[in-house]
Amino acid sequence: MNQSSTRSTALFTNDRYPKPRYIMSDCPIHPNLFTWPAENPSLLGGLCEHCGEVSFPVQSSCRSCSGSGSSVIELGDRGVLWTWTVQNFLPKPPYVTDQTPATFKPYGVGYIEMPAGVRVESRLLTADADKLKIGMPMQLVIEPFSANDRGGHNLCFAFDIVEND
Numbered sequence: 001m002n003q004s005s006t007r008s009t010a011l012f013t014n015d016r017y018p019k020p021r022y023i024m025s026d027c028p029i030h031p032n033l034f035t036w037p038a039e040n041p042s043l044l045g046g047l048c049e050h051c052g053e054v055s056f057p058v059q060s061s062c063r064s065c066s067g068s069g070s071s072v073i074e075l076g077d078r079g080v081l082w083t084w085t086v087q088n089f090l091p092k093p094p095y096v097t098d099q100t101p102a103t104f105k106p107y108g109v110g111y112i113e114m115p116a117g118v119r120v121e122s123r124l125l126t127a128d129a130d131k132l133k134i135g136m137p138m139q140l141v142i143e144p145f146s147a148n149d150r151g152g153h154n155l156c157f158a159f160d161i162v163e164n165d
């Protein structure tokens, strides 16, 4: 049997792109970042059991009350652009990337305010300053970030503009 080796190079999950196709060797770059595998991934955060503070990423102790009991909650896949900038040069280490100065493409960086109130620093798929507006809705996307040692990809999250919303 010939198994199709065709797979999308992108794992975008919004309506502009096909649903994610992933292989088992693709895995999140860190645990507890987002639900995976999942058809509609959700960002994950920590909920402090003592004071109710929501954190991203999940913390072992609460930044607000120093309490150590927290549970992992889903933050959802939509937020609002709180602020942003465009990264125009290859970041210095320890930034992990397969890119070189020659292959580098500018990208956006922003803070997305999630419905739970927590602000999440994220790469943005748009580097076009004319398209980014504070307060606009943003959609979580999962994308291959770098090759891993199992023949797959490390997956990371990013956010993209919600079109036609």
Ligand SMILES: [Zn+2]
Pocket: 048, 049, 050, 051, 052, 053, 062, 063, 064, 065, 066, 067
């Ligand atoms: Zn707390």
